[in-house]
Amino acid sequence: MTAMAVGAAQATTLTTANIFSQFDAVIFGNFSTSSEIEGRTVVGGNLIGGTTFNMNPASAAASSFAALSVYGNATAGGSENINNGGGFAIAGTSNVSFNLNGGGSAYVGGSNSGNLNFSGAANITVGGANSGTLNLNSGGSVYTGTNTGTIAGASSTTMKINGNNSATLYLNGGGTVALNGSNTGTIALNGGSLSYTGTQSGTLYLNSGATATKVASLDLPTPVSTLGSFASTFQTPLAALSTQLSGIAANSSTTASPYGAIAFNAAPDATGTAVFGINSSLFSPNSTVTINLAGATSVIINVNVDSCVSTNCAFALPNSLNFINPTGYAATVLWNFVNATSLNFPTEFGGSVLAPLAAVSNSAPIDGTVVAASFAGSAVIRSRPYTGTLPNGAAQGLTPPGSTVRAPEPASLLLISTGLASLAAIRRRRR
Numbered sequence: 001m002t003a004m005a006v007g008a009a010q011a012t013t014l015t016t017a018n019i020f021s022q023f024d025a026v027i028f029g030n031f032s033t034s035s036e037i038e039g040r041t042v043v044g045g046n047l048i049g050g051t052t053f054n055m056n057p058a059s060a061a062a063s064s065f066a067a068l069s070v071y072g073n074a075t076a077g078g079s080e081n082i083n084n085g086g087g088f089a090i091a092g093t094s095n096v097s098f099n100l101n102g103g104g105s106a107y108v109g110g111s112n113s114g115n116l117n118f119s120g121a122a123n124i125t126v127g128g129a130n131s132g133t134l135n136l137n138s139g140g141s142v143y144t145g146t147n148t149g150t151i152a153g154a155s156s157t158t159m160k161i162n163g164n165n166s167a168t169l170y171l172n173g174g175g176t177v178a179l180n181g182s183n184t185g186t187i188a189l190n191g192g193s194l195s196y197t198g199t200q201s202g203t204l205y206l207n208s209g210a211t212a213t214k215v216a217s218l219d220l221p222t223p224v225s226t227l228g229s230f231a232s233t234f235q236t237p238l239a240a241l242s243t244q245l246s247g248i249a250a251n252s253s254t255t256a257s258p259y260g261a262i263a264f265n266a267a268p269d270a271t272g273t274a275v276f277g278i279n280s281s282l283f284s285p286n287s288t289v290t291i292n293l294a295g296a297t298s299v300i301i302n303v304n305v306d307s308c309v310s311t312n313c314a315f316a317l318p319n320s321l322n323f324i325n326p327t328g329y330a331a332t333v334l335w336n337f338v339n340a341t342s343l344n345f346p347t348e349f350g351g352s353v354l355a356p357l358a359a360v361s362n363s364a365p366i367d368g369t370v371v372a373a374s375f376a377g378s379a380v381i382r383s384r385p386y387t388g389t390l391p392n393g394a395a396q397g398l399t400p401p402g403s404t405v406r407a408p409e410p411a412s413l414l415l416i417s418t419g420l421a422s423l424a425a426i427r428r429r430r431r
Contacts, residue, residue, distance in 0.1 A: 014233055016241045020352055020369050020386040021061040028235050028356065029374040039383035040065060044230045046072040047096070054086035059383045066105065071230040085120060091227055093128070103138060109225050125223045129163070143223060162220045164198065180218045238371050239356040241390065246302050246338040250277040260287040264301070265294065272297035273389065279306040285318040291329050298388025299333040305340045314342035317349070326350025330367035330384035352386040
């Protein structure tokens with residue numbers, strides 16, 4: 001049987017700059033949040049909690065990736081929203097009920113037990129068995145394996161069931177049903193046609209000229225994910241970027257007054273780039289933090305956690321810390337937490353966060369892209385893509401961080417490599 005390429009995200013070439021401009025969260029491991037994500041999210045592990053994705057993505061660059069891409073399983077249960085027609089792609093199984101507001105594409109590589117509701121035209125692929133309810137309220141197409149759930153379509157929906165149906169198929173307003181197996185459930189057609197290859201011992205309702213025909217065979221191509229390799233597309237280049245940035249010499253400095261005023265004073269070079277190197281102990285409680293751009297269009301802040309215990313480099317910003325106008329500079333600033341293994345943001349934080357070794361949590365907004373080893377949040381991640389340039393580290397003997405990486409096919413879902421483990425050990429020894 002011929003394979004068919006599907007999935008909202010395509011194997012593609014991305015630079016690290018592309019990643020920061022297109023995505024709001026790139027998480028290497030598991031992801032959970034009880035708040036909204038304004039832009040696109042990509043999860044290398046499992047989706048174990050979420051509410052609303054792609055809520056306000058206007059600031060993000062165009063992308064071939066869906067609003068939500070999960071390279072593991074969606075195990076959160078419950079109900080979540082995908083807004084603005086963003087769609088989702090899940091490589092593994094899903095038990096999550098998604099409301100796709102504005103329609104879009106939905107891809108589940110394994111079995112699906114969640115309910116999918118579309119308010120616009122839909123394109124649904126379930127590579128395994130479906131036991132959930134799929135509602136295509138404005139029509140579209142469905143491919144699934146064996147069906148034990150309910151599939152309802154309107155406005156010339158196309159349904160392809162590559163297996164038996166023991167539950168319910170509704171088709172209202174014309175369209176086609178291709179059943180590569182037997183029916184022991186209920187199929188109701190208000191117009192349109194049914195073709196099936198197996199036995200028919202269930203219930204058929206054929207209205208408005210609908211027809212049912214047994215055929216010798218049906219060619220229903222097996223869907224193939226085009227998500228590509230998470231490791232090659234995201235994890236490896238972003239981890240390398242963190243190392244590259246940490247090796248670039250600082251050209252700007254900070255001041256801290258006895259009264260708790262911390263100032264980042266940018267001294268940009270000819271390209272408009274300002275680079276800082278600080279220790280996490282700079283952020284003392286009850287302080288105010290000001291970032292003076294001084295014309296800088298790209299600000300890189302390398303942060304070394306200097307409170308490590310053995311290999312545990314955990315840092316929580318004081319909740320009494322006050323960043324002045326964080327949304328005003330958010331798109332210009334990239335914070336590189338070089339050696340952090342745990343980060344907590346209890347106060348609003350402006351700028352993108354690059355923390356490839358860290359388990360990140362937040363209870364206040366983060367205004368920028370978050371790159372982390374894992375994420376468990378309770379406050380919004382706002383879509384404030386980094387618009388600065390990524391410095392070329394060639395002068396320091398570094399590979400330019402904007403270099404491209406091709407995502408190979410077939411997809412590989414590797415998450416943590418031996419090389420990254422070695423990288424973590426090297427960083428910790430530097431503290």
